[in-house]
Amino acid sequence: MxxxxxxxxxxxxxxxxxxxxxxxxxxxxxxxxxxxxxxxxxxxxxxxxxxxxxxxxxxxxxxxxxxxxxxxxxxxxxxxxxxxxxxxxxxxxxxxxxxxxxxxxxxxxxxxxxxxxxxVKPIAIPASFTSAKVKGTTTLTWEGDPIGENEVVEASITYNGGVNSIYNRDKGSRSIDITFSNSSLPGKATLSLSRAKxxxxxxxxxxxxxxxxxxxxxxxxxxxx
Incomplete structure (x- = not known):
């Protein structure tokens, strides 16, 4: 592995x-x-x-x-x-x-x-992306190249009470769907977006x-x- x-x-x-x-x-x-x-x-x-x-x-x-x-x-x-x-x-x-x-x-x-x-190629969060839904799905389309060979993109949201991390390894993809499996409250959070090669x-x-x-x-x- x-x-x-x-x-x-x-x-x-x-x-x-x-x-x-x-x-x-x-x-x-x-x-x-x-x-x-x-x-x-x-x-x-x-x-x-x-x-x-x-x-x-x-x-x-x-x-x-x-x-x-x-x-x-x-x-x-x-x-x-x-x-x-x-x-x-x-x-x-x-x-x-x-x-x-x-x-x-x-x-x-x-x-x-x-x-x-x-x-590793750069990746960026669009200036227009300012919020995510606590319930349902929020799609983040990043600025930068799509996922390439041997790459993974991760979106990690740190909020009051926890951290939510989502991964995308699909070659050619340009976006990532953010969902919360556990309940979280509205409020401020920090979104980190990473491309790893x-x-x-x-x-x-x-x-x-x-x-x-x-x-x-x-x-x-x-x-x-």
Missing amino acids: KKYFLFAFMLSAWALTSCQSDDSSDISENVPFYQNLGVAYDVTNNQTRVGANFNKYNSEGTNIMLNGPASIKINGKTPNFANVGIYFYTYSFKGLDDITFIFTRSKDSTFTNVATIDD VNPLQESNGNAGGQLDVSYIQSKEIRLE
């Missing part, structure tokens, strides 16, 4: 679910590590959020905590570590800079992968493979009616 990098995950708190993991120092160097990397460009808040995770053999393998000679650097810095959520390693900063991941597997083995905001790695550890997900995010305040 692919572990898609969805912007709401980076936008809100990390999913507080403890994950089983192995220490890299206890794993033979003959075992390749799958690299699950993600970058979210939040253009509205001028912020970049980055995540990285590693698994034994492939995407379904046991999570790995890097230690000993193994390490991950993001733009030359050591990221934060927490054994919860999709990404064990996280990093964020103001600005929309390019990101360079340098994964060191062993003393003589490093893998470099780079992401930029140009790796799943890109292949530039450098892989053996045949383990991996993915580099890049998201473009815009948000605005709307009303629930």
